[in-house]
Amino acid sequence: MPxxxxxxxxxxVNFAADVDWAKQNGAQVERFNLAQQPLAFAENPxxxxxxxxxxxxSLPLIxxxxxxALAGRYPSRSELTRWAGIESLEASSAxxxxxxGGRCC
Numbered sequence: 001m002p003x004x005x006x007x008x009x010x011x012x013v014n015f016a017a018d019v020d021w022a023k024q025n026g027a028q029v030e031r032f033n034l035a036q037q038p039l040a041f042a043e044n045p046x047x048x049x050x051x052x053x054x055x056x057x058s059l060p061l062i063x064x065x066x067x068x069a070l071a072g073r074y075p076s077r078s079e080l081t082r083w084a085g086i087e088s089l090e091a092s093s094a095x096x097x098x099x100x101g102g103r104c105c
Contacts, residue, residue: 027084
């Protein structure tokens with residue numbers, strides 16, 4: 001994903017990397033840009049209503065299963081992980097270190 005502009009927003013760079021990571025781990029993520037894809041915003045009743053109430057300055061808007069999950073900032077990797085149902089790295093490595101039956105060796 002290209003990041004455009006004179007000054008790069010590090011939060012946007014981090015979010016782009018986190019989205020790529022989430023997709024590599026099985027998440028289904030769709031991104032839309034208001035300037036490039038205005039119809040995607042106008043055709044979604046949730047997004048259209050949000051923009052009418054809050055305006056463009058309240059973007060970004062994050063929907064999860066069609067409902068507003070976050071607005072006004074980019075989500076963290078941990079938020080993306082939770083919303084996408086991706087098992088965290090800490091949880092998977094903890095499982096790998098324990099014996100069956102839930103007891104650690």
